[in-house]
Amino acid sequence: MFSINPQSGLPIYKQLMEQIRRMISSGQLKPGDNLPSVRELALTHAVNAMTISKAYNMLEAEGLLARQRGKAMTVSDNNQLSENKQDRLKRLQPALSQLTIATDQLELDIEDVITLLRNKVEK
């Protein structure tokens, strides 16, 4: 469900936050949906529970997640995340920039890159 890379240098809790935001933004996670428990995520991604917890807490503070005592965290009913396509494309910008910078510095042909991209998505 999530793709966590502890080696990337990016703080784990931030990786998690952004990925949850995206899935809410796309509607893969809908208002009222349960999130995996802290313990479950910690186990499946071999990460400390407090790190998961921190991500959930910060998303709760943002109003995206809601906490119910004794139950799983859920996606907040009145979260502000637009599912609008333009907004989702905007949210993609950082990843796009990273790719174009890398393409440029590696002097790679954009068409080669696009071919790789298509292959990767089809799998």
Next chain:
Amino acid sequence: MFSINPQSGLPIYKQLMEQIRRMISSGQLKPGDNLPSVRELALTHAVNAMTISKAYNMLEAEGLLARQRGKAMTVSDNNQLSENKQDRLKRLQPALSQLTIATDQLELDIEDVITLLRNKVEK
């Protein structure tokens, strides 16, 4: 020459290291070429000199850069970085993965993403 983003979460010195690796890999920086001085990079990117220095140091430890006392750092003559196209495409993988993960989680159409990518590169 380099694209530094202090907000990204990725340590600045690691951003710099990867970008230098790419430019050596593509041949934009050739063995014997001088790198910008620590102070120059620090000024142009509004970053502390020690941060630049750390990146240079670690690349020297990797054997990519060479230090000459009192002179600018240079690209090492016998660096191991392949300029082979396959290897450069491989070095692109992390950026590609980030983009496909984001595309997937945002439930975006790959063709829309490719259109954005082409626009960005043409600029």
Next chain:
Amino acid sequence: MFSINPQSGLPIYKQLMEQIRRMISSGQLKPGDNLPSVRELALTHAVNAMTISKAYNMLEAEGLLARQRGKAMTVSDNNQLSENKQDRLKRLQPALSQLTIATDQLELDIEDVITLLRNKVEK
């Protein structure tokens, strides 16, 4: 535990690195042992934390120390440092050379030097 001399001209972090290498080589520091925390060493030796940290970092790069997020650095389980006596004597060479060069240039009698050495060790 360590003997740091800021006046010696030798960078502090290098002094520390060599002394840690020696103590691993002699088995005074064993695989799995915790090293003193960066802050502790910084306090007890009146040295900046970043200086200690730099030594630890470089020894990690050498494979002698291992980092565990949020915990103390430890001696690496599979460090390559031989505890073999011949190898330890070899590691002593630079200090031996310094002493013989000085003895020679000061035209001192080696037996006088050895007497001083014995006294110093007995204390």
Next chain:
Amino acid sequence: MFSINPQSGLPIYKQLMEQIRRMISSGQLKPGDNLPSVRELALTHAVNAMTISKAYNMLEAEGLLARQRGKAMTVSDNNQLSENKQDRLKRLQPALSQLTIATDQLELDIEDVITLLRNKVEK
């Protein structure tokens, strides 16, 4: 005549200064004796001439060396360096300390170290 090690971390000009002091202290260099020219030392030790020059300049400022226009530097006639044996033994202290610290940290037997020392001196 001198033993310069650019890898040691100790500034080259300081290595040179101390070695000249020792040889004056032992009488191997006597008042009025010529020192090697800057150029000669620079060549034989593969060191930049300005580095040698700096050592000579600082020893001149200390009153140990004297400069004569157009001629070689000489040992100053009225230098203050005692040739007294106690003082020469004192000048040996830093090297002795380095050796005892290393012996201790490597958990080596002092008698083994002394054997090595004797061998080294006899050669």
Next chain:
DNA sequence: GTGGTCTAGACCACA
């Protein structure tokens, strides 16, 4: 609690 990153600024060694 642990280590990591970064800054501003001082001072040093070498070319």
Next chain:
DNA sequence: GTGGTCTAGACCACA
């Protein structure tokens, strides 16, 4: 001019 070392101190990530 070049890079290196060190400090004091702020703030962050993780356990």
